[in-house]
Amino acid sequence: MITSDMKISQILRDYPELIAVFVRISPHFKKLENKFLRKTLASRVNLNQAAAVAGINPQELISELNKSINPRFDMTLINKEIKIEENLVNDKPGFIENLSDDKIILLDVRPILNLGKDPFLDIMAKVKELKSEQVLVILNSFEPVPLYSVLANKGFEHWTEKENDVYKVYFFKPKENQLKSNPRQAENSLTEMNFENVIELDVRELPPPEPMMKILESLSKIDDKTVLLVHHHREPVMLYPKLEERGFSAITNKINENYFKVMIFRKDTINR
Template sequence: MDRKITVLDVREMLRAKQEPFQVIMSTVATLGPADVFELHATFRPDPLIRVLGKQGFHAAVVQETEDHFIVQFYKEDIDIPVFHLDNRGLEPPQPMVRTLAFLDGHEGMKTGELALEIWNERVPAFLLPELEERGFSYEIQDEDHGTVRVRIRRAG
């Protein structure tokens, strides 16, 4: 199953006091069943999380700065929110650097309140011992068409 992350940044619209709801819903309408919708906003959009939740979407929220929230919406059901990083197309060591930076930089990963799923072109052999050393567990799923999914969680 082909997967993609569709990114929409509405921060400038919000700062200009414009209403991004129609643009957001138009973007959501283009998603495939395994796709992830990544929204960048100036605040945590709880009303939108509720609206899309009624349509079967789960949400993972990461706060980058005081006025930069990244919310990923996806339909796969899991017991805790999952943030997705698409590392396909990046040259080594960028997938590993990017993954470790996310793990180190987000409190939800440290507390176990958030999981991370990375999409790589191959099993990240050098990353796996690093994850174990940092106290993370992982599951690997090879999708046979150039995508390896690695789901990472705080161990225990």
């Protein structure tokens, strides 16, 4: 049975014939016909998020998919488990209207997607370059719902507007959170000293994809009193969404160009 929390990649791995069903339901899912995008984007997006991105009702999507593999499927079995993503339309933050050009970092990801590539690394590179009070503005042909939680984990809020067929998403850090979100400057930031147990993992000499594999394998050792301290040769931007979906957070400190210390801990640790 297909449920709302299943990743698109998992569904298509088990039922590859459902690509045609996705495309029939919404032209937005035509991107799934691209093998590269199917491998990258679909691995980060669950069915509930995919429905929100495509602007369709998740119950209808889940019902159609399940009926395609089981004509006798009873939707009432999982209706109560479905959470409809509601992206509330709030008033446009006043400061956005008065942003000067030097405060706006614009990234149009549509050409990247049109080439059949995943824009995630380009987005994270721009996030890394943002200076204090700068705002990242992303232009996309669809609403990037999964990106909201990834950047929220890094201290960003967002505001989204749609102009014709283009989504314009502003990512920014509230002034009161700018100091707190910087682990080097915040007096109350978590450090390894906040934990009773520290597990250290040095992956600097390992070739890809071994660093990520070693880190993910080590997550099972982390509890509320334990932090995983990773010594890495670069910022592991592709790791963040995988940690997010598993219930972990990460704070990364750049020591020098070839050395990053990544502190990984359970999300609920923040509220201790």
